[in-house]
Amino acid sequence: MIKSLINFHNRLSDKDFIWFPFTVLRPRPEVTISQPRVWLMTICFSSYGLLVLILKSLAFGSSPYPGLGQDYFLLFIGFFLWFQFVTAPLWNQRAQTIAVRKGKPHG
Numbered sequence: 001m002i003k004s005l006i007n008f009h010n011r012l013s014d015k016d017f018i019w020f021p022f023t024v025l026r027p028r029p030e031v032t033i034s035q036p037r038v039w040l041m042t043i044c045f046s047s048y049g050l051l052v053l054i055l056k057s058l059a060f061g062s063s064p065y066p067g068l069g070q071d072y073f074l075l076f077i078g079f080f081l082w083f084q085f086v087t088a089p090l091w092n093q094r095a096q097t098i099a100v101r102k103g104k105p106h107g
Helices: 002-013 035-059 068-102
Strands: none
Touching: 002 068, 035 068
């Protein structure tokens, strides 16, 4: 069951559309996601999420609302928690498995 979840998550994480527009942040499958990369991913994706919220607000004829700081904070926390406790551990599990198969240290 756990292995199926890891495989499903990693197959999904291998898709370009998941990483859009930050496909350059996606490491190769055999490379672990480091803590600095988690922070960089969090900053990039939460900023992009905020931009989408601003553009949505403008598209529907309203000016950006005063809660943008709060929204950014929530996006930041949400993305950080997801990357820190879901994406990185599952990705790193696969990277370590690949490294063991190849007989090389991961990283």
